[in-house]
Amino acid sequence: MTSINNPILSVQGLTKHFPGGREGLIGKRDVVQAVDGVNFEVAAGEALGLVGESGCGKSTTGRLITRLLEPTAGTVTFEGQDISHFSNTQMRPIRTQLQMIFQDPYASLNPRHTVGTIVSTPFKINKVTPEGGVKKRVQEILEIVGLNPEHYNRYPHEFSGGQRQRIGIARALALRPKLIVADEPVSALDVSIQAQIINLMKDLQKDFGLTFVFIAHDLAVVRHFAQRVAVMYLGNIVEIADRDTLYATPKHPYTKALLSAVPEADPDAIGARERIRLTGDVPNPINPPSGCRFRTRCWKAAEICATQPPALLQIGKTQVACHFPE
Amino acid sequence: MSAFLEVKNLSVAFPTEDGIVQAVDSLSFSVEKGKTLGIVGESGSGKSVTSLAILGLQKGSKAQVSGEIWVDGNEIIAASEAEVRKLRGKAMSMIFQDALAALHPYYTVGHQIAEAYLVHNDVSKKMAAARAVEMLDRVGIPEPHKRVNDYPHQFSGGMRQRAMIAMALSCNPSLLIADEPTTALDVTVQAQILELLRDLQKEFGTAIILITHDLGVVAETADDILLMYAGKQIEYGTVRDVLQVPQHPYAWGLLTSIPRLTGDPSLALTAIQGAPPSLISVPSGCAFHPRCTYVDNVGAACASIIPELIPVSEGKHHSVRCHMSAKVREDIFANQVKPQL
Numbered sequence: 001m002t003s004i005n006n007p008i009l010s011v012q013g014l015t016k017h018f019p020g021g022r023e024g025l026i027g028k029r030d031v032v033q034a035v036d037g038v039n040f041e042v043a044a045g046e047a048l049g050l051v052g053e054s055g056c057g058k059s060t061t062g063r064l065i066t067r068l069l070e071p072t073a074g075t076v077t078f079e080g081q082d083i084s085h086f087s088n089t090q091m092r093p094i095r096t097q098l099q100m101i102f103q104d105p106y107a108s109l110n111p112r113h114t115v116g117t118i119v120s121t122p123f124k125i126n127k128v129t130p131e132g133g134v135k136k137r138v139q140e141i142l143e144i145v146g147l148n149p150e151h152y153n154r155y156p157h158e159f160s161g162g163q164r165q166r167i168g169i170a171r172a173l174a175l176r177p178k179l180i181v182a183d184e185p186v187s188a189l190d191v192s193i194q195a196q197i198i199n200l201m202k203d204l205q206k207d208f209g210l211t212f213v214f215i216a217h218d219l220a221v222v223r224h225f226a227q228r229v230a231v232m233y234l235g236n237i238v239e240i241a242d243r244d245t246l247y248a249t250p251k252h253p254y255t256k257a258l259l260s261a262v263p264e265a266d267p268d269a270i271g272a273r274e275r276i277r278l279t280g281d282v283p284n285p286i287n288p289p290s291g292c293r294f295r296t297r298c299w300k301a302a303e304i305c306a307t308q309p310p311a312l313l314q315i316g317k318t319q320v321a322c323h324f325p326e
Numbered sequence: 327m328s329a330f331l332e333v334k335n336l337s338v339a340f341p342t343e344d345g346i347v348q349a350v351d352s353l354s355f356s357v358e359k360g361k362t363l364g365i366v367g368e369s370g371s372g373k374s375v376t377s378l379a380i381l382g383l384q385k386g387s388k389a390q391v392s393g394e395i396w397v398d399g400n401e402i403i404a405a406s407e408a409e410v411r412k413l414r415g416k417a418m419s420m421i422f423q424d425a426l427a428a429l430h431p432y433y434t435v436g437h438q439i440a441e442a443y444l445v446h447n448d449v450s451k452k453m454a455a456a457r458a459v460e461m462l463d464r465v466g467i468p469e470p471h472k473r474v475n476d477y478p479h480q481f482s483g484g485m486r487q488r489a490m491i492a493m494a495l496s497c498n499p500s501l502l503i504a505d506e507p508t509t510a511l512d513v514t515v516q517a518q519i520l521e522l523l524r525d526l527q528k529e530f531g532t533a534i535i536l537i538t539h540d541l542g543v544v545a546e547t548a549d550d551i552l553l554m555y556a557g558k559q560i561e562y563g564t565v566r567d568v569l570q571v572p573q574h575p576y577a578w579g580l581l582t583s584i585p586r587l588t589g590d591p592s593l594a595l596t597a598i599q600g601a602p603p604s605l606i607s608v609p610s611g612c613a614f615h616p617r618c619t620y621v622d623n624v625g626a627a628c629a630s631i632i633p634e635l636i637p638v639s640e641g642k643h644h645s646v647r648c649h650m651s652a653k654v655r656e657d658i659f660a661n662q663v664k665p666q667l
Contacts, residue, residue, distance in 0.1 A: 053512035054483070146513055160601040190368040195583035195597035202594065217512065220585040224595060247587065261517040262587055263542030266667075267566050269588070270546055277521065278514045281482045 007041035008179055008211050010064065013074035014038040014072070016060050020286050030286045034060040036235035037074070039312065042120075044178070047205060047212040049226030051219055051258075055282055056232040058215045059304060062181045065213060066100045067091050078179070096126050099172040103184035105164035109156040115142070115167055116152040122174040145170045146200060162193035169200065179211045198224055219262050223247055230256045234285055234293040241318035251320040254294050292323065300324045329356035330533045331380070331501055336393035338375050338384065347511045347605045351391070353556040354635075357550075359500060360527065362534040364548030364565070366541060368602045372557040373537045377503045379403075380535070381420055382410035397501060416446045423506035424488035429478040430525040435462070435489045436474030443496045461492035465522060484515035491522065498530055516525040520547050541584060545569055550643075553577055556603050556613035559635065563644030573638055573646035573655055575618045578663045596666060612649065620658060624649040 015037055020030030027073045035057040042048045050058045063069040065076055067083055075084045083094055099122075102108035109118055119138045121224065123130065130137040139149035147164040156164055165185060170181050186194040202225065204210055216222050222229055223243060230240040231252065238250040250256045257276040264270065278297045283289055295305040304323050312321040338350040350372040357363045365373045378384055378393055382402045395402040398417055402410055419442075422428040430438060440454035443494055449457075451529065455474070462470035465488040478486055487507065494502060504523065508516040524547060527534055536548055544551055544565065551568040553561040553576070561574040572578055579598035585591075600617040603609055609616050615628040627633075627649045638644040648655065 025345045053514065162601055186587055190602060191541075191580060192368060192598040193601060194581055195585070195595035196599075198585065199594050218585070219513075220587050223587060223591045224585040243591065244588040257514060259587065263516075263520075263540065263546045264587065265541035265569055265581065265584060267545055267569055277517060281484050281515060281517075282512070 003245075004041045004043045006044070007044040007077075008044040008079055009213070010077040011038060011040050011061075011065065011074070012077070013078065014064055014071055015073040016057075016064055016069060017072045033235050033288060035064065035071075035287050036288075038232075038235075038237050040237060042179070042211055042213060042238060043210055045205075045209050046228060047214055047226045049222035050213060050215045050232060051217065051222050051229060052232035053217060053258075053282055053286060055234070057235040058217075058232050059183050059283075061232070062073040062100070062183045062213060062215050066098055066181050067094075068100070071263070092126065096122075096128070096175040097178045099175070099177040099180050101165075101168050101172050101180060101182040103187050105161055105168055106188075108158075108168055109164060111156055114153050114155055115147075115159075118156070118167060119170045119174055122171060126175060128175065138170075141173055142168045144173070144204070146196075160193075161189050162196060165189060165193075165197055166199065166200070169197075169204070173204065176208070177210070179213070181213045183215045184217065185214075187216065187218065194221070201225065219259060220248075231258065234282060234288055236293060236321065237312060238294065238322065239274055239318060239320045240312070241320075245317045249318075249326070250314060251318045251325040252294075252322050253298050253300055253324075253326070256326065271320045292321075330359045330398055331357040331535075332394075332396040333376075333380070334394040334396075336376065336379060336395060337391070338372075338379050339390045341388055341390070342606070344606050348608065349557055349605060350379065353552075353559050355550075355552050355559070355562060357501070357535060359533050360531040361550070362527065362536055362548045363550045363552060364544035365535060365537045365552045366539065366544055367554035368539060369552040370556075370602055370605060373554055374505055376535055376554075377420065377505055377535065381414055381418060381504060382407075385410065389550045413440045415499070416497045417499055418501035418503065419497070419499040421487075421490050421494050421502065421504040421507045423509055425483070425490045426478065427653070428490060429486060431478055434475050434477055436476075437480065439474075439489070439493045439496055441460060442493060446497045458492075460508070461496050462489065464495075465489070465492045466518075466528075467492075481517060483511055484518065484607075487511060487515075487519055488522070491519070491526075495526060495532075499532065501533045503535045504535070506539070507536070508543065509540070510540070516543070523547065524659065541569070541580060552653070556608050556631075557605060558613065558637075560614065560647045561645070562635070563642075565639070567638075567642075567644045571659065572663075573644070573659075574614075575620050576614050576646050576648075578659065579617075579619075582663060582666045612647070620650060623654050623658075 014035055016035040018032040019035055020032045024030045052058045064071050071084050075082050116138055120134045123134045142149045147166050186197050190286050214225050228242050229246045230237050233254050239255045250259055257278045260276045280297050283296055291307050292305040292310050295301040310321045312319050315325055334354050336353040340347045367373045380395055382393055385407050391403050436458040439458040443452045444458045459470045459474050462474055467473050467488055508519050548565050551565055552559050555576050561577050582596040583598055598617055610631045611631050612633050615621050621628045633647045633649045635645050635647045638646055
């Protein structure tokens with residue numbers, strides 16, 4: 001595995017199992033293997049894209065990194081510190097460096113708090129008083145994310161979806177964090193607004209040297225934001241590479257299928273592209289297939305795929321977990 | 327010859343406490359059998375209201391519907407509830423976005439598919455149940471004779487959407503309205519569902535209205551595109567024309583702002599400024615003018631006069647609602663928009 005010099009974030013063998021339903025009253029509980037042995041590193045100032053379909057564990061991974069969840073096994077190392085089992089008190093100083101942007105701008109802002117209160121809460125919780133006072137700093141941040149600082153006393157319902165997402169971004173930026181985990185930050189927005197938010201986050205990354213873990217299901221959106229991309233399937237990373245390599249020469253059959261399924265708004269490109277149609281749905285993470293978890297939908301699957309889970313190995317510029325990579 | 331579905335000057339308004347909301351404003355379009363029309367627009371542009379009006383689902387509500395809707399020679403707006411009811415399910419049916427909300431959790435999937443078939447056909451319950459199995463098989467559900475007795479929660483998201491399609495198609499409708507049928511689904515499953523719709527259309531010659539916000543989905547499935555903004559149709563034509571030589575600045579904005587799998591990803595996306603308007607206070611004149619980059623090419627007309635829907639060129643099935651002259655639009659598109667696509 002290629003390692004990055006001084007990664008700001010390093011995740012090793014990260015695993016999260018959730019208790020599922022149980023059979024009868026005294027039966028054994030099912031275990032939902034949401035994330036299962038995930039390894040990756042993120043360099044300072046880089047944007048890592050985490051893509052996959054629903055239920056692949058990308059959001060759980062994001063919540064483990066920000067320690068909104070505690071891992072079942074494995075470690076999360078942030079700036080050299082193993083934070084995997086930190087208590088809430090221990091996490092508090094870390095959280096000033098590690099923030100999150102949520103998917104749903106309607107659910108993630110308290111409707112009874114003004115924008116000013118929402119964006120200044122991080123200062124209060126961490127007992128930080130910025131130079132010139134909290135209000136001045138909050139108004140500066142509002143301006144940075146493209147909101148009118150005079151809207152300090154307005155409530156979330158007075159804003160559109162795109163503006164609300166800007167408020168969420170402002171809150172994440174308040175303490176000048178080093179790493180931001182953005183979980184599907186544009187998927188709830190209208191098409192014409194998505195580009196505004198992507199451009200804003202790109203500018204912020206450049207201006208403040210922010211590091212991003214960008215979680216999304218939309219491969220085209222990730223391509224425009226992340227420099228490196230990791231593809232997840234059913235709790236595992238199946239492929240990880242720099243953007244250009246991954247999109248030009250996908251090595252894992254799943255990555256290939258995922259790319260070919262993206263509909264393109266160009267009538268001429270439609271006939272020209274190779275089509276791979278996966279059959280069936282993503283299997284249940286309570287009972288994932290043995291060996292390679294993708295084998296039940298893979299056209300290349302052979303005997304070895306059912307018995308041995310493939311390891312994430314370096315092939316050229318890509319790390320891929322497949323017995324028969326392209 | 328008239329088309330299977332013909333909509334003329336359809337307007338839908340809702341009286342609210344804050345005033346009248348003109349959700350749909352003088353919409354005209356048609357769909358032939360075996361063809362697909364994609365209605366594209368952002369939230370609040372009137373796409374879903376249009377589909378509900380075609381199905382006659384606004385009867386009995388406060389909505390004020392005017393214009394004409396002809397389905398296979400039957401006018402819907404003036405028709406009685408009983409008359410529309412006879413058409414609904416049989417001549418036309420609908421697939422909803424959220425299959426989990428549209429399916430009843432207390433009844434088995436098979437029961438719900440058989441119900442519509444029983445209502446519209448003179449058959450026994452047994453035959454209707456057999457029809458449910460047949461339809462599930464047709465939409466690619468494995469082991470349909472077993473799964474027919476499952477409840478919706480036992481189906482995955484993709485399977486539920488398939489079950490909805492099975493239900494909508496059980497009476498062989500000639501018109502199918504699909505309202506964001508794949509928005510809640512993953513891309514690989516979305517590709518399966520779109521392919522299924524195409525196959526079924528080829529087999530049964532169904533006319534389809536596909537409502538979506540995703541230009542990629544339209545490009546792959548539709549024959550015509552109707553682009554809506556703030557309740558009005560602002561561009562209408564074949565998929566090829568609208569996506570390759572788009573005429574309206576809003577269409578340009580949409581096409582240049584969507585992230586793609588090709589092109590230089592390090593360039594910033596050209597975003598449309600501002601946000602879609604609220605239908606309670608639609609901007610005067612052209613509703614898009616506060617967000618339009620090219621208002622300076624026209625002058626005062628954009629803010630005061632609502633532009634007419636005019637054909638792009640004589641006799642062509644491609645029309646646009648914009649004050650700019652054809653020449654100016656052509657220049658801007660060739661020099662400023664095309665290089666970004």
